[in-house]
Structure formats: structure tokens, C-alpha cells
Amino acid sequence: PIFSVPDSGQEMAEPQVAVAPVVTSRLSVKAPEFYPSGYNQNFNQNFTVNRYDGYLTLAEYVQDFLNHLTEQPGCFEMEIEQFAETLNGWVTADEALQELVELIYQQATSVPNFSYMGARLCNYLSHHLTISPQSGNFRQLLLQRCRTEYENRDEATKGDETTRKQFHAFVLFLAELYLNLEIKGTKGQVMRAEILQEGLRELLNALFSNPVDSNLICAVKLLKLTGSVLEDAWKEKGKNDMEEMIQRIENVVLDANCSRDVKHMLLKLVELRSSNWGRVHGTSPRTEATPENDPNYFMNEPTFYTSDGVPFTAADPGTSQLCICLTVSWFVITQV
DSSP states (O other), X not given: OOSOOOOTTSOOOOOOOOOOOOOOOOOOTTSOOOOOTTOOTTTTTTHHHHTGGGOSSHHHHHHHHHHHHHHOGGGHHHHHHHHHHHHHXXXXXXXXXXXXXXXXXXXXXXXXXXXXXXXXXXXXXXHHXXXXXXXXXXXXXXXXXXXXXXTTHHHHHTSOHHHHHHHHHHHHHHHHXXXXXXXXXXXXXXXXXXXXXXXXXXXXXXXHHSOOHHHHHHHHHHHHHHHHHHHHHHHHTTOOHHHHHHHHHHHHHHHOOOOHHHHHHHHHHHHHHHTGGGOOOSOOOOOOOOTTTOTTTGGGSOOEEOTTXXXXXXXXXXXXXXXXXXXXXXXXXXXX
């Protein structure tokens, strides 16, 4: 007991207080950094070195790296050089190179939000893989793989929901390749792949030729992503292809049996293009954007994603109210 109680009738004694022993801490500022149980602090630094010998096949190694890059895209700059060096020691035959291309293609067209990272990865490997067999180098095999899907465009846009979804993922990956795949010209200048430019035009034609909602939404995403670059490239050649695309969009709005939300998206895309794709030139004083003075106002809203990582828009069924709630939340956050 903390206090001692005296016997009855005896003089009251002073209470005795028990003093707890002093415990000396063994914590030190020089102690090593703490990591939770099971966490490998050297995972990032040694991914392509220490784990190389633990794989039985190229597919296992590459797929693990792709999954790692999907989960931690910020590691791209730190790890891509080591990854390419490892591949140069492993990919020494035609079959291995074709397998590598297929693995990256499947990841970029089946995993939500990996199309951009996949395009960056393809660009880096196209310049740093040393193998160049008779069947073609990395970039040539990649474009051949894309061509296989491209040639089925008309059937894919008319297919069932699953077929169209897979095709739309391919379209957006090809758009990212067009923006990120760098090719050196005859004079050493960096260029975009012209074959992809022509391919995107035909893909747009296929999408507008079968104007169901999902095809039209894919076309809007494609043009929002590449419209300014495509129009500049076509104008340099004296072509008016973008004018033709805009005319097709206006015809769809008038004639196609698509939803009201999708028609609204198409009209906003036309307005975006009329404002030079939102590009501002000159040094005019900045004014706050409003629906009245900025035709690109609604197109600049943030992109939201479902719990599965799939991007959605106000045109997607059942998400209009959710879009409103998330937009309000986003606005509040940005004002803090």
C-alpha cells in the first residue's frame, strides 16, 4: 500500500510515501530507423539487383516490376535505369523480346491508370534496350502489337461491352504512346511517331462511326488528351482533319441516339477546341474563370476514380450525384 495505517489508540505517525524506482530509458537518437515487421527497407534500392537471381522466368521478373511500378509510380526515375540494364542481360533472344513487349502491352491496356506510365516505360526501353534481332527492335515489335489491335477497330467498336472496354483501353494507351514515344529524325531531331498520328485519326473515325455512349466517351477522352497536338501536326501538313472531326461531332450531337450527358460532353469538347484547346497565349491579366467567360471551365474539373481505380465522368450512369459531392469536396480542399 502507498500509505501505512497506524494501530488504534497510538499516536498518529507521518504517512509513508512509497517512491517508485527510477527507470532509465535506453532509447537513443542514434538508434536505427524503425521499420514494421515484414517491411523490406531495401526493396526500392535493390529491386532489380537482389531480386534478379530469385526469379525462374523473365515473365515473373518483369510482371513483378510492372506491379511494383503500378503501386509506386514515383519510383520510375530511380529504378528504370537498373531495370533496363537487367533486361539487357536477360533479353537476348527474339522470343524473350516479344514476351517483354506483350507483358508491358497487357499491363498498359488492362490495369487502370497505367497507360501513361506504360508509355513512358516503352519510350525508355526503346532507347536503352540493346537487342535488335531480325524480327525487329523493341519499338518495332511494340508497334506491330498495337497494329494487331488497330486492325480490328471496326469489329471492336461494334462488339459487346467487354470488347469495347478492352478496345477503349488500347485507344488511350496508343494516345499516350503518341505523346511519349520519342523517335529521332534523320537530322537527330526528336519527333513523334507519324504512324501513330494517322492511326489515331482512323481510330476516331471508327469510334464516331459507331456512336454508342461508351465509344463517344472514349473519343472525348482521346481528343482531350491529344487534340491540340494532333491539330498542330495536321495544320503543319496543310490538312483540315480536325475540322472534319469537329463536323462529325456536331453531326453526332444532332443525329445520334446517345444520352444527353454524352451530348453535353461533346458540345463542351467543341467549345474547348474553339478556345485553342485551352491554351493561352500572351500576357493578358489573369481573371477568375467562370462558366460565362471560359468555355473550358467545365472541362478543367478534376478527374475522379472509383474504388477500383477506374476514372469516371458525369456521363457515366449513376455517378452524377457523386460527381457533384466530390467536386464540392475538391473545391473546399483547394480553398484551404
